[in-house]
Amino acid sequence: MQKEDLIATQTRISPYIHRTPILTSRLLNEIAGADLYFKCENFQRMGAFKMRGAMNAVLQLSEEQKARGVVTHSSGNFAQALALAAQSVGAPAYIVMPENAPQVKKEAVKGYSGQIIECASTPIAREEVAAQVEKETGAFFIHPSNDEAVILGQGTAALELLEDQPDLAYIFSPVGGGGLIAGTALAAHFYGKNCKVIGGEPFEADDAYRSLQSGKIESNTSTNTVADGLRTQLGDINFPIIRQYVDRIIRVEETEITQALRLIWERMKIIVEPSSAVALAALLREKETFACQKIGVILSGGNIDLTRLPF
Amino acid sequence: MQKEDLIATQTRISPYIHRTPILTSRLLNEIAGADLYFKCENFQRMGAFKMRGAMNAVLQLSEEQKARGVVTHSSGNFAQALALAAQSVGAPAYIVMPENAPQVKKEAVKGYSGQIIECASTPIAREEVAAQVEKETGAFFIHPSNDEAVILGQGTAALELLEDQPDLAYIFSPVGGGGLIAGTALAAHFYGKNCKVIGGEPFEADDAYRSLQSGKIESNTSTNTVADGLRTQLGDINFPIIRQYVDRIIRVEETEITQALRLIWERMKIIVEPSSAVALAALLREKETFACQKIGVILSGGNIDLTRLPF
Incomplete structure (x- = not known):
């Protein structure tokens, strides 16, 4: 997959999708000690980057x-x-x-x-x-995440983010089936200025973390996480991209996910699903490492049952 | 209060407040049968237009x-x-x-x-x-709503809305103490192109509706509404402005408020407080009247206890 493929993808899909807004929050910047740019795919059509x-x-x-x-x-x-x-x-x-x-x-x-x-x-x-x-x-x-066209499509969120904020040092993305982070890593590689991509993944479904460690696709034995969108596992098309272009994956505890979720809801006044909060949770877990940097965070979606909130 | 006062207010406060985004929603447009522009004061500093x-x-x-x-x-x-x-x-x-x-x-x-x-x-x-x-x-x-400086400040939300969308036919605002709707009405009068201002008010706290009917400030005998921000009543400074410049007030039932609240949360993926939903509920209650019009809706705030949602 080349730079041109990503541009062609953007041109192809733009009449059918929303160019989602990028939000910032003074309070979350204070909490993180960094400049955060949230790409709001919760506002995407049907409520997610998918x-x-x-x-x-x-x-x-x-x-x-x-x-x-x-x-x-x-x-x-x-x-x-x-x-x-x-x-x-x-x-x-x-x-x-x-x-x-x-x-x-x-x-x-x-x-x-x-x-x-x-x-x-x-x-x-x-x-x-x-x-x-x-x-x-x-x-x-059409596979939900292990498909070239799907990966390129998901990459357009980070492409838009980098068009608006070209000098991001990092982009954080949740890791589930691997389509979003693979596309994000391609976009950062082709369009970022030395922009590193970091994955956030629940300890309870850390197949991607373990796959990067072992060099082969590992499975989840259990997936007992509130981040229901991240219970799926990597595939043979997205894994090589992730191995090549993703800087690292940070795992987070369930309590860190719900705390980050609540921060986004209460401070930013937007509705995101638990999977989206995993990216912020990963950043906050190691915030000393990323202090004072300009960082993109992909809020992947906003589909959640309002009558069954985790807090 | 003159046009110049409103401009001076905007200049004075702009370094200290957010210019909040205006969001649109294809689905809510379909439901309302009109073009809606939501002024998102839930994203304002401390979470409300106040x-x-x-x-x-x-x-x-x-x-x-x-x-x-x-x-x-x-x-x-x-x-x-x-x-x-x-x-x-x-x-x-x-x-x-x-x-x-x-x-x-x-x-x-x-x-x-x-x-x-x-x-x-x-x-x-x-x-x-x-x-x-x-x-x-x-x-x-400083009174929360019956104060000239406060009224002018609240009016800057509608002023910004009209700067971005000059040809709105209507602006809907919730009515509580009367500061927001009075300021909104002044902004629409000075800057709109024949833009009418409509208030949304709970039946359970309809002092403003009754005050407009009787021509004098009426009190609420009870205020048993989920829209906790609207339990207050009009004052002698904002009431004359409301009488002069507000087109009418539409009252809504409690179920209409929670339904509108849920629509905004589920479809727009943003967190607003029940008082904000009253403006949309008023519009939906009489949507035939406003069909195909270009309409601004002020989402007044987003401060709500997430552990005690009304749905």
Whole structure:
């Protein structure tokens, strides 16, 4: 993936996505002891950065592929993102979701005209069912994070951030399936001025941290974290990019995540989901290291059940 | 109060306040059937528009007055606003608060170096105690809403809104003590192009609606509303302005307030307090009347106890 691919991606998707605002907070700067620039993907269409990658993938389908539709497996934001992206180009979307996925998420997918296919709540089951749907419908499979078009799409958030704030020393991003941080690392590599990318990851789902240590993709044995968007694991397309371009990953405790979440809600008056708070939590955990620097923080999304807050 | 006074106010306070962003939402436009421009005073310093008026009042004190300090009575955002404004110019602030005011609000006032004087939880008690503090300390009394400098300060939010969106047909504002809507009406009168100002008020605290009907200041007999910022009542300085320049007031039910609140949180991903949702609730209640118009909505503040949400 080259610099030109990222620019082409931005041009392709910009009519379909929001250029999200960058917010600053005097109080959070004081707390962090640094200058923070928050890229607010919680204000993105359908409420998360996932819309960027989904849109980029869908817009590159042939007319024939669009007619047959797209399929993915996701219980989270990518389910909604792909449904909305497909709807935007008039393509059917088949979304494989675990049968125990929250009703509110299923309703959101239906609201964007997505067709839900339920499966058992295991990684293997969802891959199998998705493969079956692909076979039966001829729909094009798009992985939520381990896909070139998706990675490039997600990278446009950091690209926009660097266009507005070219001299960032660091960009912090949460690490889940790896699509966002891989795209962010590409954007920082091609467009930053020696801008380093740091990942934030829960101790409770630290597959990326361990993968960087061992040099091969490691799995999560459990994923008992409030950051529900980060329970997924790296893939063979994004891992090499992460290995090459991500400076390091900082792991955080669950209490650090909820504290950072509450800081963002109370001080910035914006709604972000727990996964987004992981990036800030990572920064605050080692704030001495980053003192007085100019730092971008990607707030990845804002989809959270308001009746079940973690505080 | 003249056009020049409003401009002078803006010049005076701008170094001390945030020029807050104006947000739009495709989904809320669809729901309202109109083009909405939300002036986000929830992002203002200390979390509400009250900072504008407090700052304007404090900045006009003489050096001698500053040395003696300022006093007000408030259990809400003005308490914090005056404490922070006074701190900004190095003046002591005496804040008379009901003894049963939430601990979190008292802590916030203390955090801005305000000195709290507790009183019984009645309107008469707080006025008496404030008068006593004024007498004992020589501090300058600043009313939270019935004060020319405060009204002009609050009007700068609508002034900024009209600078960015000059051709608004309406601006919706919540009505509590009357300072915000009076300032908004002045700004719309002086700077709008036939821009009408509409107030939103809870049925449960509809003193302003009834005052406009009767032509004299009416009192609330009860104030059983979730919109805690709107339980106060009009004063003799802001009421004549409201009578002259506010087009009308639309009253809303409590369920309409919580529904509008939830819409803003879920769809716009921002945190506003219930009082702010009253303006949107008023618009939605009569949305047929305002269909297809370009409408400003003032989101007055974002200070809410996250552990005690109304939904």
